[in-house]
Structure formats: structure tokens, C-alpha cells
Amino acid sequence: VNEKITTGTVNRSTLSGIGLVSVLNDNSSRKVACLHGKVASDGNDGQLCDAVIILEKKPFDQNNLQQLLSKKTKLTVDLQNDIYSTFTAFPPPELSDIKATIICPATEKHIRKYTKQKSFIVQETASDYQNITLPYLEKQIAANVFNIQWVFNILEHKVESERIIYEDPDKENGFILLPDMKWDRVDKTALYVIAIPHKRGLRSLRDLSAEHIPLLENILTKGLAVIEEKFGLKSSELRVYFHYQPSYYHLHIHFNNVELDMPGTGALRAHLLADVIENLTLSGNYYRNKTFTFELRENDNLYLEFQRCGKV
Amino acid sequence: VNEKITTGTVNRSTLSGIGLVSVLNDNSSRKVACLHGKVASDGNDGQLCDAVIILEKKPFDQNNLQQLLSKKTKLTVDLQNDIYSTFTAFPPPELSDIKATIICPATEKHIRKYTKQKSFIVQETASDYQNITLPYLEKQIAANVFNIQWVFNILEHKVESERIIYEDPDKENGFILLPDMKWDRVDKTALYVIAIPHKRGLRSLRDLSAEHIPLLENILTKGLAVIEEKFGLKSSELRVYFHYQPSYYHLHIHFNNVELDMPGTGALRAHLLADVIENLTLSGNYYRNKTFTFELRENDNLYLEFQRCGKV
Structure with missing residues (x-):
């Protein structure tokens, strides 16, 4: 037989020679499947390599x-x-046509990353925050796991200064507005920008109190004005919110086009800036006292901390 | 030429003979496109018919x-x-394979139904509710447009009594728990049930005050206990929330599996029951005074009312 044995990813022209081991994840609404497969290695030594294969059906192409x-x-x-x-x-x-991504050879960690993780809802009272979440955050920061030096680099214009959309340099109430990584800065239907306050030491919504209302109002007013001026989107077209838990612990605010159907906008994670200002006006310690309800994946270290403390 | 002219939908074996007029909607994350097309009519009278064509890529089939x-x-x-x-x-x-639905002949109304509607964010203050939303609701109820007789029929066991999962008959704090239309009652990964209080006159979150905390706590506690007992899902696996605006104006609460990725769970519409109880405990008139931020489609009659009053 003249057929070339397909190995690894080099010179691959079909999907042949991939043995399906298991389905790691299958999103039927978004038409994405993540697979664990075995592939003959590129080395031609007869060994089989682990591979992760991510298949995603493409959207309909309007031109076709x-x-x-x-x-x-x-x-x-x-x-x-x-x-x-x-x-x-x-x-x-x-x-x-479908989009196919092959990671080969894939490690245990790759396989775990693409495996569906079950999510659980956690309730974090004010005392859970003091006794579980805050000590956990401080330990992670000390161990350099939650490193936010990159945020300070942005605020100090050491990196990404050409990406800054707007800056109010005030140390108390000022902020930098810049595009989120997921946005190309061109397509306004996908507009996604982030406001990062200059003020240090505000880790998240939990640290906000009545004294921060001027900061929040400043970000809301100027952020909306700049986006309307530069990108032509009005406040009625924008979703403006915090995440709790956030993905990094220097306070930041998301502004994106309300037409965007994206993860992280659900009631279990997103807190509208307008609501935050109103709640702090009603009760200065609203977010210090609040019981937050949010979703954590079962392999998230914070989830494991809640479990260790018998809270889930 | 021996080729049969393809008309309408009868005996159709390919998608030939459909002229593309326009793309009505295109959801690139869910891979769905809705098209307006022209098709030769089944009557063979040479006339062209309007058609709506809905194309949806299928999820990956695990067997293939x-x-x-x-x-x-x-x-x-x-x-x-x-x-x-x-x-x-x-x-x-x-x-x-893709799923193709053809509506032919399609009316203006079909075409409008499948056309993407732009959404706008609206802020409804307490006085906007009194001056715009409430008069609008009352007018719609008087004109029988927002008819909730079907809810009373359920509460009075006149219909759907065989679908009731649980009932607490108490007139003040009792409720009926039944499956949402979108759930087949079998697949617990898609669990979706609705709690409907027996108490009349509570239109939505807006009408709740401190006196309703016992009702809400009763629904939360018993609802979660019944779902765990009958379907094996724990509170940490369930999203429990109100909609504001709701789709009908008799108070009701959604319970569904947190793994379900579904519309209506976003921060612009969903309000967690646990947060509602906590907010009413903090301030008895929290929801009567609140400024609600939500999304309305541009052709929604409530949006048109806000527009008429110069609020958007």
C-alpha cells in the first residue's frame, strides 16, 4: 500500500489515524466537541501520542x-x-467546514483543561469571606500565583500604553480604559472594554463602600461618554458590570455591547455597576455584608477551600 | 431539460430553487441562520412565494x-x-447534516418573527414604574392582552393538575411547583421547574416587601427539598431566580439546573431568590424603590411606552 501513515500533526491532510479515546466535553448549543485521541507520533517510532482535538462547527458564511x-x-x-x-x-x-484544533502531544494538564468540569453554586457570607476567601487570596498572592504586576504595568504605562483608549490620571477617582483581549477594536458590535481604577488595594466588589461612590460614578459617566464619542455606542447599548468572583483581584469593570451573547454575564457572576452604586448609596457596607451566590468549578482551588471548611 | 422544477416544500429533495432575499438573523455562536427567500409556489402558476428558511448546524453526534x-x-x-x-x-x-426548517408561504408576520430585533437597555425608576410600566400593565390586563386566567386555572386545579410536582395549599405562603414547558420531566440535567404562589395580586418583584419574606423563604426551602427528594439535585446544583420584566404578571420563581446554558439567566433579567430575600431583609421596600436595569426589544410595546415618555 502506497498510503503514507499519518502521524502527529505534521503534513496532516486528513483526520485519519486518530483513535477516539473519549469525549471530554460536548457543547450541543454551541456545536463544539473536545475529544481525547491517540495519534501515531511524528517521530515514526511506532509510539502513540495523546492528543486533544477540539472541533467546532463554523457559523454560516453569509457569502456562501x-x-x-x-x-x-x-x-x-x-x-x-x-x-x-x-x-x-x-x-x-x-x-x-469545521474548525479543528489539535494539541499533540497533549499532557495530562491539557486533557484536564478541556474536560467538562461540573459547576457548583457556593454562598459566601461576610464571615466566609473573612475566614475562607480572603486568607486564600492572600496565600495565593504571597505565593505569586495571583500576580497582578501586569495590571500595575498598565497603570504605570510600562506596557500596552498604545492600547489605552482613555485615561483619567486622578489617583483617587481616575482610571484607564482599554480594550479587552477578546475585542479587535474595530467591530463595534463586539465592543468590549475594561476600566481599571488607578487606586490600589481594591481587590473586588467586596472591598467597596460608600466612600467609593465618586470613583464608581466617575468611571460610569466618563466611560460611557468616551465609548459613545469614540465608538458610537450609547449607554442603552452597553452592559456595564463587575464580576464576582473576578478573574483577577484588582478592581475592574466590564463594558460591552448588550447584543453580545457571552459567558460571564449571568446573574451568578455579573453585578451591574448601576446596581452597585445604588446599593452602596442605600447601605455603605452593602457589599461587605452581602452573602454572594456564585458558581465555582469543582476543580477550582477556591471551591476546594470551601469544601475543606465544610461549607459545600 | 429533464429537471423537475422545485416548488414550495412538496416533494423537495434538495435546497434548489430558493432565491436568497436577505439574512433575517444570524447567531454565530449557536450557528443558526434565518433567511428570507423566494420559492416557486407549489401551485405551478409561476408565482414566487415568500419563505422563511431556518438553518441550524447540528451538534456533533457522539456515535459518528x-x-x-x-x-x-x-x-x-x-x-x-x-x-x-x-x-x-x-x-x-x-x-x-444541518437542520433546515422551511415556512412557505410565509407572511409578513413570520418574517418579522425571525428578524433580529435590536435590544436596548432601559432603566426603570420607582416613579417610571408608577407612571409608565404600571399604567401600561393595567391597560394590557383590562384589554385582556396580558391574560393570566391560565395561571388561576392551574392554581385552582382546573387544568394541568396531573403535572403538579408539589403543592403547599396555604393561601398566604403556599405555592404550586410544576415543570416548565421546556422540560421533559425526565432528563435531570435539563431540570426546569416553576413555583407559582397561591397568593393573588403580586404581579412581580416590584410588588414584594418585607411582609413577603415568609412566602419567599417557604418557596425556597420547600422547593429545594422537593427537587432534591424527587429529582436528586441539590441546592448547589440549582439556579433559583425571578425575571424582571417577567413574561407574565403573576409572581413566579424559576428553578433550573445550573449546568443549563439558557437565555433569561443574565444579570439584566435574572434576580436570585437568595438575594431578593436578603435585600428585603435589609430594606422592606428595596424592590419598590429600586431602579431596575433591563433589556427590551425595540418592537416591545413596553419599550415603545418608555420611548413615548421620553425615557429612552
């Missing part, structure tokens, strides 16, 4: 839609009822 | 994954960097 609506796309009828008909359609390969 | 990982799936390389490679993959038609 008329081609899709043609005799090239075969149908089988599933259901016909009056004006409604449902079919299974089989478009030709050139109109059915 | 090994077949997909074969030489039948051709690749082109997009990027190679160390252990990471990204490809565009072209699976054969039998592994690329």
Missing part, C-alpha cells in the same frame, strides 16, 4: 448562503405540516 | 465521531505552532 440553497444540498424530510416543513440537509463538504 | 476522525475528512492547515495546530476540516456530507 446562495450556494447552500442549491441542488448541491440534498434533503431528507423529517416532518411536513401545513406551511411548516422540517428537513435534514446535507451540504457538500466545501460548505460544511 | 470516529468516522469523522478518518481520511474522509480533508484538512487545510491554518496555523502550526509547536504542539498546537489549527485546521479547516471538510467532513463528508453524511457527517455534516
Whole structure:
């Protein structure tokens, strides 16, 4: 047989030679599957390598839609009822492209990263924060695991200064506005910017009290004005919120287009800036006293801390 | 030419003969496109009919994954960097099936229904509620547009009594628990149940005050206990919340599996029951005084009312 043995990822022209070990994750609404596979190694030593394969169906391409609506796309009828008909359609390969990412060789850690993690809801009272979350954060910061030097580098113009959209340099109430990594700075339908206050020592929503209302109002007012001026989106088109728990512990605020359907905007994680200002006006220690309800993955270290303390 | 002219939906075996008029909606994360097309009518009178075509890529079928990982799936390389490679993959038609729904002939109303509606964020102060929302609701109720007789029928066991999961008959603090229409009552990973209080006259979160805390605590405690007992899901696996604005104006509470990725769980609409109880404990009139921030579609009648009053 003249057929070349497909190995690893080098010179690969088909998906042949990948043995399916297991499905790590399957998102049926977003049409993404993460697989664990075994592939012959590039070294040609007959060894099998672990691989992670991420498959994602592509969105419909608006330029190819008329081609899709043609005799090239075969149908089988599933259901016909009056004006409604449902079919299974089989478009030709050139109109059915999917995005395939192969990580090979993959380590245990890669496999774990792409494996579906069960989430659990945790309730963090004010005393849980003092006794569990805060000591955990301080330990992680001391061990340099939660390093926020990169945030200070931005605030001090040591890096990314060309990415700054706007700056109010005031040390108490000022902030820097810059695009989130997920935004290309061009497509305003995907607008996503982050406001980072200059003030140090505010780790999260938990640290806010009535004295921070001027800072928050400043960010809300100027942030919205700058986004309208530079990108043409009005306040009625923007979602403005904190995360709790945040992904890093220097206070920051998310501004994004309300049309964007994205993770992290759910009631279990997002707290609207307008609500935060109103709550602090009602009770200066609102967020210091609040019981927060949020979701943690079962392998999250904070979840393990809550478990160790018998709280979940 | 021997080729049969494809008309309407009858005997259709391909997607040929559909002229693309416009893309009505395109959800790139869920891979769904809604199209307006023109089709030759089934009547063979040479007329063109309006049609709505809804195309949705199917999730990966776990039974066909090994077949997909074969030489039948051709690749082109997009990027190679160390252990990471990204490809565009072209699976054969039998592994690329999509769901196609055709509505033909489609009316103006069908076309509007499937057209993307822009959403806007609205802020409703306590006085906006009194001056705009409440008069609007009362007018709709008087005109029988917002009819909640179906809720009373459930509470009075006139309909759906066989669907009741649990009932606490108390007139002040009691409630009925029943499956949401979207749940099949079997698959606990998709669990979705609704609690409807017996008490009349509570339209939404806006009407709640400190006196309703016993009702809310009763629903939370008994609702969670019943769901754990009957379906084996613990409180740490459940999202429990109100909608504001709700879809109907008799107070009700959503319980669903936190693993479910579904609309209506965002911070702009969902209010966690645990937070509601805590806020009412802090301030009995919390929700009567609150400024609510929520999203309305541009063709929503309530949005048009806010617009008429110069509030958006």
C-alpha cells in the first residue's frame, strides 16, 4: 500500500489515524466537541501520542448562503405540516467546514483543561469571606500565583500604553480604559472594554463602600461618554458590570455591547455597576455584608477551600 | 431539460430553487441562520412565494465521531505552532447534516418573527414604574392582552393538575411547583421547574416587601427539598431566580439546573431568590424603590411606552 501513515500533526491532510479515546466535553448549543485521541507520533517510532482535538462547527458564511440553497444540498424530510416543513440537509463538504484544533502531544494538564468540569453554586457570607476567601487570596498572592504586576504595568504605562483608549490620571477617582483581549477594536458590535481604577488595594466588589461612590460614578459617566464619542455606542447599548468572583483581584469593570451573547454575564457572576452604586448609596457596607451566590468549578482551588471548611 | 422544477416544500429533495432575499438573523455562536427567500409556489402558476428558511448546524453526534476522525475528512492547515495546530476540516456530507426548517408561504408576520430585533437597555425608576410600566400593565390586563386566567386555572386545579410536582395549599405562603414547558420531566440535567404562589395580586418583584419574606423563604426551602427528594439535585446544583420584566404578571420563581446554558439567566433579567430575600431583609421596600436595569426589544410595546415618555 502506497498510503503514507499519518502521524502527529505534521503534513496532516486528513483526520485519519486518530483513535477516539473519549469525549471530554460536548457543547450541543454551541456545536463544539473536545475529544481525547491517540495519534501515531511524528517521530515514526511506532509510539502513540495523546492528543486533544477540539472541533467546532463554523457559523454560516453569509457569502456562501446562495450556494447552500442549491441542488448541491440534498434533503431528507423529517416532518411536513401545513406551511411548516422540517428537513435534514446535507451540504457538500466545501460548505460544511469545521474548525479543528489539535494539541499533540497533549499532557495530562491539557486533557484536564478541556474536560467538562461540573459547576457548583457556593454562598459566601461576610464571615466566609473573612475566614475562607480572603486568607486564600492572600496565600495565593504571597505565593505569586495571583500576580497582578501586569495590571500595575498598565497603570504605570510600562506596557500596552498604545492600547489605552482613555485615561483619567486622578489617583483617587481616575482610571484607564482599554480594550479587552477578546475585542479587535474595530467591530463595534463586539465592543468590549475594561476600566481599571488607578487606586490600589481594591481587590473586588467586596472591598467597596460608600466612600467609593465618586470613583464608581466617575468611571460610569466618563466611560460611557468616551465609548459613545469614540465608538458610537450609547449607554442603552452597553452592559456595564463587575464580576464576582473576578478573574483577577484588582478592581475592574466590564463594558460591552448588550447584543453580545457571552459567558460571564449571568446573574451568578455579573453585578451591574448601576446596581452597585445604588446599593452602596442605600447601605455603605452593602457589599461587605452581602452573602454572594456564585458558581465555582469543582476543580477550582477556591471551591476546594470551601469544601475543606465544610461549607459545600 | 429533464429537471423537475422545485416548488414550495412538496416533494423537495434538495435546497434548489430558493432565491436568497436577505439574512433575517444570524447567531454565530449557536450557528443558526434565518433567511428570507423566494420559492416557486407549489401551485405551478409561476408565482414566487415568500419563505422563511431556518438553518441550524447540528451538534456533533457522539456515535459518528470516529468516522469523522478518518481520511474522509480533508484538512487545510491554518496555523502550526509547536504542539498546537489549527485546521479547516471538510467532513463528508453524511457527517455534516444541518437542520433546515422551511415556512412557505410565509407572511409578513413570520418574517418579522425571525428578524433580529435590536435590544436596548432601559432603566426603570420607582416613579417610571408608577407612571409608565404600571399604567401600561393595567391597560394590557383590562384589554385582556396580558391574560393570566391560565395561571388561576392551574392554581385552582382546573387544568394541568396531573403535572403538579408539589403543592403547599396555604393561601398566604403556599405555592404550586410544576415543570416548565421546556422540560421533559425526565432528563435531570435539563431540570426546569416553576413555583407559582397561591397568593393573588403580586404581579412581580416590584410588588414584594418585607411582609413577603415568609412566602419567599417557604418557596425556597420547600422547593429545594422537593427537587432534591424527587429529582436528586441539590441546592448547589440549582439556579433559583425571578425575571424582571417577567413574561407574565403573576409572581413566579424559576428553578433550573445550573449546568443549563439558557437565555433569561443574565444579570439584566435574572434576580436570585437568595438575594431578593436578603435585600428585603435589609430594606422592606428595596424592590419598590429600586431602579431596575433591563433589556427590551425595540418592537416591545413596553419599550415603545418608555420611548413615548421620553425615557429612552
